[in-house]
Amino acid sequence: MSHDSSSLARRRFLQAGGAFAAAGLVNWGAATARSDDPMATPSFRFVHLTDIHTQPELGGAEGWRQCVERVNQLDPQPDFVITGGDLIMDALVPDADRIDLEWKLFDEGAKELAVPVHHTIGNHDIGGWSPKSKLSTGDARFGKDLFADHYGRGATYRSFDHKGWHFVILDSIGKADANEPGSGYFGVIDEAQLDWLRGDMEKTGRETPTVIVTHIPFFTTVFQTMSGPQTVIGNGSLITNANEVRKLLEPYNVQLVLSGHGHNRERIDIRGVTYLQSGAVSGGWWRGRLFDEPECFVVIDCQANRLDFGYHDYGWKARKA
Template identity: 30%
Template sequence: MTKYVRTNRNPLLAGIGITAALGLCLSPAVSAEARPAEKSPRQTVTDAYTGHVEVVRGTPEKADVLKGTVFNDRNQDSKQDRGEKGIAGVTVSNGRDVVTTDGKGRYELPAFENMTVFVTQPAGWQVPVDENMIAQFSYTHLPKGSPDELKFGGLEPTGPLPKAVNFPLAKSKQTAKAQQNCPIASDTQIYNLKERGYAREGAVKDLMERTDYAACGILLLGDNVGDDLSLNDALKDLYKHANGPVRTVMGNHDMDYDATSDAHSNDTYRRDFGPGYYSYDVGQAHFVVLDSIEYPKPGGKARQYNEKISQEQLDWLAKDLANVPKNKKVIVATHAPIVDHRFVIVDNAAELYKVLEGRDVVTVGGHTHTLEHLNAGGTRPEWAKDGVTKLPFTQLIAGAVSGGWYGGGLDSEGLPYAFAPDGSRPGVMTLNLDGNSLRERYTVRGESEQEQMGLGLNTPHWRDWAEKAQAWQKAKKVGEMPELGDERMVTRSELASGESWLMTNFYAGSEKARVEVSIDGGKSVPAVHTQPNQGEELRKGWEYSDTFAATRSLMTSGNVPQSGSNIWRLPLPENLAKGTHQAEVTGTDEYGRSFTKTLRFTVVDERPSLETKK
C-alpha cells in the first residue's frame, strides 16, 4: 500500500482565512494568454514518425470497391516502396464493414459515398502522426464535399474513388508492451484564445512536461473546443508537443451546428481530426472510440442534440469486436458517458451494453465535467428507470481540462480555479494498464499526484450562509455579499445538534474506497460515503456539498456542488473541547493507494458578530 501525505501549496486552496482566500480570488492577475510562451521542445518519441495515409489516385478496378494495403513503412516515407511488405491480419473498416488483411496485407471494402475508411492499429505497430502529433490512420471519401454550406467549411470534394488507399505502419516495441500509460484529456473546451491560454498554462502544460505516454498517446475526449471550430488549429497547437500520438473524440461542442443531418454534423471534425468512431490496440488493450452525439435531435429545436450511439455504430462495434479475443481488455471511450452519478445519459445505453456483453469492458466518458469511478454491480433507481437495473461495466468519468468551464475567481497562479459540478478540480485522468489490469489516476492541474482531496466543514451556519449566498448570486449580486466569517469554525450548539460534518471530496474515490478521520491524534474513524450506489436515490443538497469548492464558488462565481460520487462525511464529535483541533483525513482508493491531508478547525461558544462596520 502506497501512502502519500499532502499539504496545500496554494493559499487559496488551503482554506486559510476566507478573507485572504477571497483576496487572492479577486486580485488582479496577468491573463494566461498574455504571459510569455515557455519553450516546450518536441520530445523524442522513439516510434512515432511524421507521415500520412497513402492515397493512390487513378481508376479503381471496380467503382464500388475500395482496395489497398496495410504495409510496413520501413523508410517512413508514407509510400509502399518495393521491398516494403504488407502486414497480414490487420483490421480495416469503412465504418460499416470490417475486414482483415490477407497474407500480403491487402484488403477490399465496399465503397459508398460519405465513408471514412480507417485502419485499427495493432499492438506492436504505430500509425504515423502529422506535424501536430495527430494520429493519421483514415481517409474520407465524399466526392462532392459537404452538401450544406457549413460555417466552418466542412469537407472539400474528394473526387472519384481512388485506385487504392494504403495505410503505413511502423514497427513499435513500445506499443507492444503490456504496461502502458494512457492520458485521457477531456473537455479542453476553449471558447477563445484567453481560455486557450488558461489550458496551455494549466493541465495541458502538465501533460506536455510528461514523458511517460509515448506509446499510447493522448486521447482528447471531446468538447475539445467550444462551438467555434475555427479554434481547431489553436487546439492542435496546444497539444503538438505531446510525448505520443494524439487521438480525438467528437463532443457536442465540436460539431457543425449548421448541418442539416447527423451524417454531416461532424464534417469539419473529420476534416481536421479523423473519423467519428474507430478502434486501436495498445499493449493488451483494445480501445474503441464512439460518437455519442446525435445531431440534429429528431423533432427537436435548433441546436438540440441527443446523447445516443447510432445503430450504424452498434452494428460496426459488433463486427469490430468479433476480431478481438474475448479475454482482451476493451476500453470504450465516448464523450457523453453512458451513466453518471445522477442518471443514465446515453439514450440507448442498454443496447450498447448488450453488444458488449461477455467482454472485459471499462467505459470512459467526459461531458459532465465531473470526476467519477462507478463500479460494475452498482444499482440506483435513477439508472433502473432507464433500463439499467445493474451497472454491467465500470464507468469512469475523466474530469475536465477546463474544470468548471474556466469559471470562478483566479488563483495565485492567475488561473481560474474552475471547480466542477461535483467539486473536482481541473486536471487529466491517466489509465495505467498492465496487461488486462487497469488502474486510473487523476492529476489535478499544477499539483502532484498526492493532491487528491478537498476538505471542509459543513455546519448549520454554513448551510444557512450558502442558501443566502446563492440567492445573492441569482439576484445578480445586488447589495452586500452575505458574510460567512471563518469557514473553519463550529459552535458548541452546532456540535450538539449532530448536524455538523467534516466533508471530504476524495477525488480518487469509488464505492470500494474508504475515508478515515483521526482528530487530534485519536483513533481513526470511518467517514460515510454519501453515494455508494447500493440502491439509494440521488443524494443532493447543501448537506451533501463539497464545502471546500462550494464556498469559493459562492463567493465569486462558478459551479456550486451539491452532490457527487466521491463525497464522504463524518459527524463531528459532540464533546469536542473549546479551542483548535486538527483532523487528519486518509483516503484509500480501491487499489490500496492512500493519501493523507489535514484540516485545522476551531470550536467556540459563539460566533463573533458578522455585522458590517459602517
C-alpha cells in the same frame, strides 16, 4: 475458459497501488484485467483528457497549453493521449470565423503534445446543429465532417490495438429532430455504429482487455447527487440506448468505459465494468471549478493484468471574467 458470470466475478477490485502517490496523482483504485497470464500484456500508460473547450476568453487557450505541458512532464511518459470530446468551446451555435478561431487555438496546444493523440468527438465539436446557428448546411464546418477529416482519421468512430489491449472510440452524438427543444443533439450510439461495433468486438474476441471511450456517458449519478434523487436527466446527458450497448459489450472483456461531458469525476462499477467520467480540463468552462471539481485529466496505467487510474489536477487557476 468460460465467459459467464464466473468470469465477471473474477474481475475483483484491488487496493490502490503506491505508484500514484509517488507521481503526485490521486488514485481512484484499480481493476484486474481478465487475463490468466500476467505477462500477456506489457505495462504502459495513457492519458484521458476531456472537455477542453478551447476558447480565447478567460485564458482558455493558455489553460489548454498548460495542461499539455503537464502531460508532457509526466514520468513515465504516456504512450499516447486520448481526448474525450468537446475539444473546443462550441461549434454548434457560432459563426464560421469563431469556429475557425477555436479550432486554431485547440491545434496550437495539441501540436505541442509529445506523444500521439487519438480524438473523440463531443457535441460541441459539431458545426451548426443548434437551431440557433446561422451556419449553412453547405458550409465545410457544418456537421461532423470537419472533425472526421482533421481529428478522426476519416471517421467519427474507430478502434485500434495497443500492446495487447483494444481501444474503441465511439461517436455518442445523434442529431435531434428540428422541432425538439435543446441544442440539436442527443446521446446515442446509432444503428450503423452498433453494427460496426458488433463486428469489431467479434474480431477482437472475448479475451482481449478492452477500453471504450465515449464523450457522453453510459451512466451518471451526478445530477441526482447534486440536485436530488428524483432529478430527471435530459436525452443530451446520457447515451439513450446505453443498455443496448452495454448488453452488446457484456460478453467481451471490457475493463473500462471512459467518458466526459458532465465535467465531473465519477466512478461507477456495474457488472464488472468500471465507468469513469474524467472531470474536465476546462473545469467549469474556464469560469472556475464546477461543483468544486478541479481542472484535471486522468492518467491510466495498464500494468501487466491490471489497470490503475488517477486524476491529475494540472494547477490551473481560473481568471476573473
